[in-house]
Amino acid sequence: RRLSPTEAGQAYLNRVEAILDELEKAREDALGVGAQPTGTLRMTVSVAFGQRCLVPLLPRFAEAFPRLGLELLMTDAAIELVAERVDLAIRLGPTVSGDVVCAKLMDTRYRVCASPDYLERAPSLARPEDLRRHACLAFALPDYRSRWLFRAADGKASEVPVGGRMVISNALALRDAAIVGLGPALLADWLVDDDIAAGRLVDVFPEHRVTATSFETAAWLVYPSRAFLPNKVRVTIDFLRRHLGRA
Known part of the structure; x- marks a missing residue:
């Protein structure tokens, strides 16, 4: 059974998340823009794309960000990013729901x-x-x-x-x-x-x-919309675009 917060609970959650964003921003400002990302990045991707495209990149990812942990959720289910506290997703279709940002990673054929x-x-x-x-x-x-x-x-x-x-x-x-x-x-x-x-x-x-759907197909980067984009998400997006992005 799926549980959902009440309207009051959702409003409370939104306010708390905004405060946490501000705290994270203050911490990163104190460390400096060029600081190595820390913490753990929760990322979701389909099983096939993850196995074929992401797993081969993990050694380079670990070398580039030695202080950043990665929790890679490989599933073909459409995970709710905010509810599951997911920082970043790669989706193989532009159809998304909720308050998220969607940016093209690479064209596919x-x-x-x-x-x-x-x-x-x-x-x-x-x-x-x-x-x-x-x-x-x-x-x-x-x-x-x-x-x-x-x-x-x-x-x-x-x-x-x-x-x-x-x-x-x-x-x-x-x-x-x-x-x-x-x-x-x-x-x-x-x-x-x-x-x-x-x-x-x-x-x-x-x-x-x-x-089978549209001739313009692509892989998309999807992440929760927020006033402050954490450094760990920003550097991961740059890493993926550098290694996978293609027109």
Whole structure:
């Protein structure tokens, strides 16, 4: 069961948080702007993005900020940042709720991928419409299950119905299923570009932009809106933009 504060309780919490922000700002002012961040940063990210993109950066993060602890909450659930005292989140969609700040970390792109073995034995995939004859691997979100959207180099957009027997709720497992030859899957570039370069997967329609939702997809930095942004959050945002940010 989920508990929520009363109106009076929420007002009290807002006032207390403002006071704590002022105390934190005063402490950092006393230490100096260039001081090393301290304390613990609570950060949340999806399981796949965290495993693929953040975990490899942890040694560099630890070296850059030796006095800063990190609590990395890897979950595909949409955590309420303020209620869970989360300092920073990375979200793979712009849909957020509550009093938060949302800033783009990096653009992303989706690709229809299949293994070389699958493409050798399956019916031809010369055009997006050919997916109708294939048992596609679906991600367990409503928009990803029934149709994929394509935009050709000339700007012409089309919608292709897709179907299959397997629906998977984890992007890493979906990628693995595609690699072992179970069918085509719609996967993000940050998840599969290394596999494509190594020959484990093939980008079936490289000349098309592909999506299940919007053609303009990105990873977003999300953090609670507050008058004072703690140094530990500010330096982490700069670190992530330096190592992951790309247009």
